[in-house]
Amino acid sequence: MAVQKPTTPKGTRDFSPEEMAKRNYIFNTIRSVYELYGFHCIETPAMEQLSTLMGKYGDEGDKLLFKILNSGDFLAPLSEEELLSRQSARLTGRLSEKGLRYDLTVPFARYVVMHRNDISFPFKRYQIQPVWRADRPQKGRYREFYQCDADVVGSDSLMNEVELLQIIDEVFSRFGVRISIKLNNRKILSGIAQILGQEEHLTEITVAIDKLDKIGLDKVNEELAGNGVPPQAIERLQPILGLQGDNAAKLEQLKRLLAASCDGLKGIEELEYIMDTLACTPLRSQLEIDLSLARGLNYYTGTIIEVKALDVVMGSIAGGGRYDNLTGVFGLPGVSGVGISFGADRIFDVLNQLDLYPASSLSHTQVLFANFGDKETRYCLPLIAALRQAGIRTELYPDAGKLKKQFSYADDHRIALMAIAGENEINEHKIQIKDMQTGRQESLASQQLVARVKELLSV
């Protein structure tokens, strides 16, 4: 067979042991907080029927789905005319009936509908799995990446929002990352458009508000005018764009400004309820009402959440919101959901930049036994077994070779201790322990090994 120079597909990555240890630290932290709050893990297949996926992510999304070529004689069903038309987009559905999941939300909606008779609602699920998008790869954007979602479906209660915000606060507190949580409500955005008489321009108005920080008030007003928002509406928008003060002050001003909009007042009431309830057990994170927050405008119907790291320049590292009709497209109307998602890849970068991985998360081997040959190895085997029995991650260097090579293996793998037994140690029922960090070496009776290793490792 010809020799191949191997590569991974564009936009995908291998993860080395060190990277995996860090990633698993992130996943496990998120997982244990989710479980602490009563969320349960589900998994769905990597592949879904294309009919489940298509039309859920817009035209652009449909293009970015990875499609699986049908097995067997996939060209047979196509007519000559179709083949010669070479209309790839139109013929995709004839050559492929399955695709890779694009996010975890649509498969979850499909899951809820398929299994509704087995689910006791409210259903609190979390899901940590990869998703795939045929996007153009660039820095920080991959074609395969993990999502870490938690959602509650079948409950309209704002207590769900409260708990999801507590989860965000707890997760980043465990990571040691200082964050700001930005909150908005789709109903407030609708209310603004309503009182301006510009409901048809909701998107343009929110997009413009979103740019306030970056381009300044004058440019925002120019952009609004350019998008066909009339001058008197822009005029009325000014006090909203200029909203000042802390969260309570902002809400008070908004209440006056949106007094004529039922939707707007409802949104304010929801935000107030969430803030008041959170005050019973205050968050460690900053919580900031931010009207410019407009993520997921095409599906969120209530609360909108976005999380930014305070000490690193980075896009949002978590987010979420409430959507009112998760499962309607699959034939189950009236199921409200609210959820959050952590961006594992960005959190990975944040923890790297801030050097926040705890040493214990890296799960290096703790003790390496040097290998001097069969006789020495057989002397060591019961000692190795005893350490493992005590839960100490222990290796025997598999080959009897140069000690230097064995030591450099220990260095490369950041192994804390080396255990060494030669002729003398065997005769005296002893073992040498070398602390690879300090270089200190000591000799001890073999039956003291487990206790002494635990001391040295402080476990």
Add this chain to the structure above:
Amino acid sequence: MAVQKPTTPKGTRDFSPEEMAKRNYIFNTIRSVYELYGFHCIETPAMEQLSTLMGKYGDEGDKLLFKILNSGDFLAPLSEEELLSRQSARLTGRLSEKGLRYDLTVPFARYVVMHRNDISFPFKRYQIQPVWRADRPQKGRYREFYQCDADVVGSDSLMNEVELLQIIDEVFSRFGVRISIKLNNRKILSGIAQILGQEEHLTEITVAIDKLDKIGLDKVNEELAGNGVPPQAIERLQPILGLQGDNAAKLEQLKRLLAASCDGLKGIEELEYIMDTLACTPLRSQLEIDLSLARGLNYYTGTIIEVKALDVVMGSIAGGGRYDNLTGVFGLPGVSGVGISFGADRIFDVLNQLDLYPASSLSHTQVLFANFGDKETRYCLPLIAALRQAGIRTELYPDAGKLKKQFSYADDHRIALMAIAGENEINEHKIQIKDMQTGRQESLASQQLVARVKELLSV
């Protein structure tokens, strides 16, 4: 949008919270034993270049690869002639350049070659990820399933075999599953064919030996003759087929019978070394030399391992072996590897049949707070926070509704305790705790809650 009746693709599965809890128990057990023995986790992408995958699994395997349709205008590169030929198999490579991984071994080989300059050998990696095969689905055979592999590459030492067998023993001992580990060595099988002068019939001979248990000696001999093995070779095979006694006795007889084959004697020596070394810290599992074991004959070059459950009728639930040229096809010759793999789906079935899941593995919510409305909820919030702070998995029922519904939610989710606070409890700074198993209810001062819950849950 039209309402769709949602399904999952043929041969794929959703996993419910209860199934996931069980699966994660299996994965976590395997993972922690792997780490205890100094194996480190890596992950590779779900997609590989088709050039990496094709030709590695035989013609049948190539057909069973899931191929990803190229993005964009995938039909454009095909000529009219090609299109009209409708030769699906021949044109696959023009329409698709990526496939889903079929196992973890080939991606691992690709990984080792790509990252060889960053790896400190011997490299001990484990990998727990799904693989995909377009096989005809049937009972116990899926198109998406997990593999749980551990391999050591870059070491010829038989100590690796010893440790991998210890890992198998430890994992199933933790599961509480009694097993028999069957051992063979490819070199012994070669030796048998050699001394019969039938090296070209190695496969037929091993396949026939494999059937001894099922079809009996006479039929085996018939089959050998039918496959062109001459009578005198069949005659000489009889003492091997009739091998009796324990492992030591079998090895003694084999040594005499294979005295004329260097390969055969080498295989016996390897088996003896493994058995002798294991005797230093005896396994809890049965260990049985089984010449009929011939799995992976086309890639294993030394030790062959297979694991069967003793108390359940089920195919092999783990296996492995040594292969001498893992990475040659990717341009890195001379790298020997030895590995094992646990069959998570079959282990799942075994643990179900034997009812061996520990209660603690199911990670149910431990305390559910009833919801009587905003006032009561605000009283409960600091108590809920205190329980979570203490690591107790705690939920607040999100909606203030009928208590009956809340109780049945607790039942459905097998939640151990319910916490209830109404008007009276708030006034007296108390809380009611109901044990959902016994039905016993008690009232206690709210500051005693954490301690009492820990007592009741024995945590």
